[in-house]
Amino acid sequence: MGLGAATPAQPRAARATGDRPRPCCGCRCPAWLALVTATGALSVLLCALRRWQRGLDGAKLALFDQLFVLGFHLLRPLDGTRLGPGRGLEVEESLEGKVALVTGGTLGIGYYAAERFHAAGAHVIVSGRSASRCSEAAEFLREATGRGGRAEGLPLDLGCFDCVRNFSAALRGMFPRLDFMILNAGTSHAGDLADDDSAWLSPEGHSRVFQANHLGHFLLAVLLAPSLAPGGSVVVVGSSAMWMAHPSRLMLPKRNLTHNARHGDRWMRYGLGSYERSKLANRCFALSLRRRARARRVRVQGMTPGLVETRLTTGLEGDFARACVSPELAGLRLFECAFVSREFDFVAPHWQPPYVYRWDAPTTSPRWRRFRPRRPGTVFRAPALRESDGFPRRYNFEAPRKWLNRPQLHQRLDYSLHSATGPDCPDELQREFWRWSLEQVGLPASLDEGDIFAHTFT
Numbered sequence: 001m002g003l004g005a006a007t008p009a010q011p012r013a014a015r016a017t018g019d020r021p022r023p024c025c026g027c028r029c030p031a032w033l034a035l036v037t038a039t040g041a042l043s044v045l046l047c048a049l050r051r052w053q054r055g056l057d058g059a060k061l062a063l064f065d066q067l068f069v070l071g072f073h074l075l076r077p078l079d080g081t082r083l084g085p086g087r088g089l090e091v092e093e094s095l096e097g098k099v100a101l102v103t104g105g106t107l108g109i110g111y112y113a114a115e116r117f118h119a120a121g122a123h124v125i126v127s128g129r130s131a132s133r134c135s136e137a138a139e140f141l142r143e144a145t146g147r148g149g150r151a152e153g154l155p156l157d158l159g160c161f162d163c164v165r166n167f168s169a170a171l172r173g174m175f176p177r178l179d180f181m182i183l184n185a186g187t188s189h190a191g192d193l194a195d196d197d198s199a200w201l202s203p204e205g206h207s208r209v210f211q212a213n214h215l216g217h218f219l220l221a222v223l224l225a226p227s228l229a230p231g232g233s234v235v236v237v238g239s240s241a242m243w244m245a246h247p248s249r250l251m252l253p254k255r256n257l258t259h260n261a262r263h264g265d266r267w268m269r270y271g272l273g274s275y276e277r278s279k280l281a282n283r284c285f286a287l288s289l290r291r292r293a294r295a296r297r298v299r300v301q302g303m304t305p306g307l308v309e310t311r312l313t314t315g316l317e318g319d320f321a322r323a324c325v326s327p328e329l330a331g332l333r334l335f336e337c338a339f340v341s342r343e344f345d346f347v348a349p350h351w352q353p354p355y356v357y358r359w360d361a362p363t364t365s366p367r368w369r370r371f372r373p374r375r376p377g378t379v380f381r382a383p384a385l386r387e388s389d390g391f392p393r394r395y396n397f398e399a400p401r402k403w404l405n406r407p408q409l410h411q412r413l414d415y416s417l418h419s420a421t422g423p424d425c426p427d428e429l430q431r432e433f434w435r436w437s438l439e440q441v442g443l444p445a446s447l448d449e450g451d452i453f454a455h456t457f458t
């Protein structure tokens with residue numbers, strides 16, 4: 001048999017033409033088989049690694065960290081999720097004449113993001129609840145950057161719908177056009193020290209944390225939408241905590257909230273349950289707003305700043321405290337998010353592979369099934385909590401090594417913007433949540449499918 005002759009093991013087409021099938025690695029198996037085998041082997045390896053990692057302590061954990069860092073550097077060239085010029089991130093150098101609103105711009109991440117806008121020449125409005133902190137922050141901005149743009153501090157309590165209405169009217173009077181809307185303000189605690197419901201529940205009957213973080217921002221964004229200039233940008237600051245919220249609890253009826261308060265459900269009452277819920281709400285809202293904003297050529301991006309050393313994270317200890325980056329750095333990343341030029345599902349300032357959150361998903365547990373939404377279509381990916389962690393009372397804080405990503409390594413290794421994915425937020429849930437939010441803030445239902453950019457609000 002000559003060299004070019006077909007053997008019986010070759011496919012029919014190859015025998016007919018005399019071509020050889022393309023081997024993957026010198027052997028004769030087809031490339032797809034090799035790929036499937038390699039993927040399977042990698043999954044088994046990662047599963048084994050995770051099981052092993054969960055049982056680690058002390059020196060062994062330190063060794064694991066070293067292996068993690070080594071693996072990170074080896075795999076880094078393969079990571080296509082990092083954003084940069086030509087890869088989904090086009091930061092404009094001069095913002096002269098443009099106007100940026102940064103909610104929660106009096107402190108922390110928001111302040112440093114505002115500083116970036118101002119340093120690039122934009123007029124900047126920073127807001128927070130305290131009037132004195134607002135004017136102080138504006139003063140700091142003027143001193144820090146020395147650029148020509150205006151810097152204004154306007155007080156705004158996002159937990160009060162009337163305050164949001166007054167604020168947006170005042171802002172429209174001062175700046176009829178808005179180029180950047182950075183919805184950053186956030187709180188994780190309310191009424192910690194008080195025993196009565198009013199410390200925890202707003203007069204409208206919502207958790208104060210949820211009302212400030214989501215409903216206030218929702219109302220503000222819809223009221224200011226007509227001022228947003230084509231080519232402008234909205235950034236909604238979320239958090240990885242969204243993975244620990246449950247979509248079936250997104251639109252909690254008020255009855256449940258008061259029940260939780262009365263029965264001392266500390267999880268729902270003292271912040272974290274509401275915080276997580278509000279951060280999932282931020283994600284859901286960002287996706288809905290993005291769909292509506294396309295026609296106006298306004299970009300909308302949901303992001304998380306990761307773990308940052310601010311007032312919000314005071315009291316964090318151990319791995320999570322070590323993971324925190326400075327608010328200056330986080331502010332820079334938040335600023336960059338306004339220039340993300342492609343529509344990414346979600347953006348995070350470090351590599352955030354989806355399996356980190358999804359592999360722990362206790363989807364088959366009866367406990368979770370109990371909380372599943374009844375209506376078809378409102379499906380979701382389950383969050384990172386494990387059943388054994390006793391949902392809904394504990395984060396993974398006490399045992400962070402359950403995560404394959406060691407946060408203090410991840411963020412510290414490469415704190416730059418990466419595209420990531422958030423929990424499932426199907427269209428039906430987005431629509432239902434938008435309608436529900438309109439109702440809660442007292443806006444007309446006609447804004448459900450109507451063009452929010454074409455409305456005139458009084």
Ligand SMILES: NC(=O)c1ccc[n+]([C@@H]2O[C@H](COP(=O)([O-])OP(=O)(O)OC[C@H]3O[C@@H](n4cnc5c(N)ncnc54)[C@H](OP(=O)(O)O)[C@@H]3O)[C@@H](O)[C@H]2O)c1
Pocket residue numbers: 103104105106107108109110127128129130133156157158159184185186187212237238239240304305306307308309310311312313
């Ligand atoms: N730090 C982190 O590790 C981390 C992680 C994930 C996500 N985030 C998110 O990042 C954002 C910024 O947080 P941060 O860490 O910079 O917190 P921060 O230092 O506590 O700053 C929060 C800002 O929000 C304002 N604010 C709080 N409650 C408000 C309300 N009811 N109405 C209006 N403004 C309000 C605060 O101003 P006043 O106090 O003057 O009202 C302040 O300017 C938040 O959305 C947070 O959820 C932070």
